[in-house]
Amino acid sequence: MAAAAKKKKPDRIDGQETPDNCDGDEMPDHISRLPDEVLGTIISLLPTKDGARTQAIARRWRHLWRSAPLNLQVDYHLSSQDRKRVLFVTKILADHPGPARRFSLRGIRLRDRYPKIDGWLLSRTLSGLREIEFSYEIENPLERYPLPPSALRFAPTLCVADIGSCDFPNEMAPSLNFPCLKQLTLRRVFMSEHALHSLLSDCPVLESLLLLDNAGIACLRISSPTLRSIGFSAAQNWHRYIVPDPVRLQELVIEHAPCLERLLPLYPNHGPATIRVMHAPKLEILGLLSDGISRLELGTSVFQEMMAVSLTSSMCTVKILVLDTKGPNLDAVVNFIMCFPCLERLYITSHPMKNMKNVLRYNPLDPIKCLELHLEKVVLKNYDGKKPDVDFAKFFVLNAKVLKKMEFGVLNNCNDKWLANQHRRLQLDNRASQDAEFQFKNEYWALFTNNKHTHDLWMADPFDSS
Numbered sequence: 001m002a003a004a005a006k007k008k009k010p011d012r013i014d015g016q017e018t019p020d021n022c023d024g025d026e027m028p029d030h031i032s033r034l035p036d037e038v039l040g041t042i043i044s045l046l047p048t049k050d051g052a053r054t055q056a057i058a059r060r061w062r063h064l065w066r067s068a069p070l071n072l073q074v075d076y077h078l079s080s081q082d083r084k085r086v087l088f089v090t091k092i093l094a095d096h097p098g099p100a101r102r103f104s105l106r107g108i109r110l111r112d113r114y115p116k117i118d119g120w121l122l123s124r125t126l127s128g129l130r131e132i133e134f135s136y137e138i139e140n141p142l143e144r145y146p147l148p149p150s151a152l153r154f155a156p157t158l159c160v161a162d163i164g165s166c167d168f169p170n171e172m173a174p175s176l177n178f179p180c181l182k183q184l185t186l187r188r189v190f191m192s193e194h195a196l197h198s199l200l201s202d203c204p205v206l207e208s209l210l211l212l213d214n215a216g217i218a219c220l221r222i223s224s225p226t227l228r229s230i231g232f233s234a235a236q237n238w239h240r241y242i243v244p245d246p247v248r249l250q251e252l253v254i255e256h257a258p259c260l261e262r263l264l265p266l267y268p269n270h271g272p273a274t275i276r277v278m279h280a281p282k283l284e285i286l287g288l289l290s291d292g293i294s295r296l297e298l299g300t301s302v303f304q305e306m307m308a309v310s311l312t313s314s315m316c317t318v319k320i321l322v323l324d325t326k327g328p329n330l331d332a333v334v335n336f337i338m339c340f341p342c343l344e345r346l347y348i349t350s351h352p353m354k355n356m357k358n359v360l361r362y363n364p365l366d367p368i369k370c371l372e373l374h375l376e377k378v379v380l381k382n383y384d385g386k387k388p389d390v391d392f393a394k395f396f397v398l399n400a401k402v403l404k405k406m407e408f409g410v411l412n413n414c415n416d417k418w419l420a421n422q423h424r425r426l427q428l429d430n431r432a433s434q435d436a437e438f439q440f441k442n443e444y445w446a447l448f449t450n451n452k453h454t455h456d457l458w459m460a461d462p463f464d465s466s
Helices: 036-045 050-057 080-093 113-120 170-175 193-201 238-241 331-336 370-375 386-399 415-425
Strands: 070-074 100-108 131-134 160-167 184-189 210-212 218-224 229-234 249-256 262-265 274-277 285-289 295-298 301-304 307-310 320-327 345-352 379-383 403-410 438-443
Touching: 100 113, 100 160, 100 295, 170 193, 193 218, 193 345, 262 274, 307 331, 320 331, 331 345, 331 386, 345 386, 370 386, 379 386, 386 415
Parallel strands: 070 100, 100 131, 131 160, 160 184, 184 210, 210 229, 218 249, 229 262, 249 274, 262 285, 274 295, 285 320, 320 345, 345 379, 379 403, 403 438
Antiparallel strands: 295 301, 301 307
């Protein structure tokens, strides 16, 4: 009789009913009490595999994955095997009724899968897609990798697009319209100059643009009433394997960008050779600039390989400037900061150069406005503490009157003896700003190239690593 008696559940009080949001042997949870809309949003932000697994949590969750907007991320989280990933994507698109929020297919091996990939992109599940990431893994550099035209059928609804390692269908560009697109990335894409200009002209709300290592575009002209951030670099050597003499970005012209806040050359030593900023009245962040830019025009001020040719205008809006200089070269840097009277943060990387002499003396009768009123932070990378570096840094120590912090990225071992010597040589006790702090820290050779924050518009300073 005792054996026949039903055993009570240990985690349920006698007479208590099983809650609707859990199975018979499950404890109730507070998350399951959230509305379906909230739970669906949470699930849509999870990696694909984790989102699908939520169906096993409880009866309450079983319908949510299929009703939540699909976030389909085809990567190693889905499976470590390429063959299995292909099978999983096909099954997910068959099982999930949509709508889809995001489809990420990065580094897919083309091989004989073009019809399969095209079929995925044509799936009804992906209709209304808001974010797409698409790129091939280049296995054979002598082969062409076409972007399926079906990837562009989402143009009416896309908010974010990241396209890479493919040939863009140039003939489609004039017919495309991206009324919702705010963020666009093109990396290692072959497309014509006309196609890119046509595409950009049909993005009426575009806020951030990242162009990396593309080919086929010699001159890029930007005229956009909405763009706030532009990151760019010219094509590098990988293109020569596919096209013997590829067209590379030689000139960037900011014709009319009334909202532009950031202009970010990512690898200036690779081009473009010419940058012209004609109208960007809200530009706040500029750099990295180096002598790889043969000609830089900021309004009517002109620089050739980092040396000032004409200083006839100033840009009062620029608050953050990033420079790459040989030496470091104090004359070149001072010429730059004279163009930016309201500069607040200055980042500098230097490359050692023999016989560099930084003997510039500050003339208080001809003051540099940013040093007198605005410059609060200076960051020096690749500082080795030798005379050219010391003389360069000392100029700011002794003349930046509102400086709050100066950081030194030191290449050698900055022990106590070395620090004491630097303290004396830099004349830190005679600093112009008594509130200034000086921080020395060991670093490997560092550059400000390949800034990853072109699209992070919420970051006030994309170069601040503190």
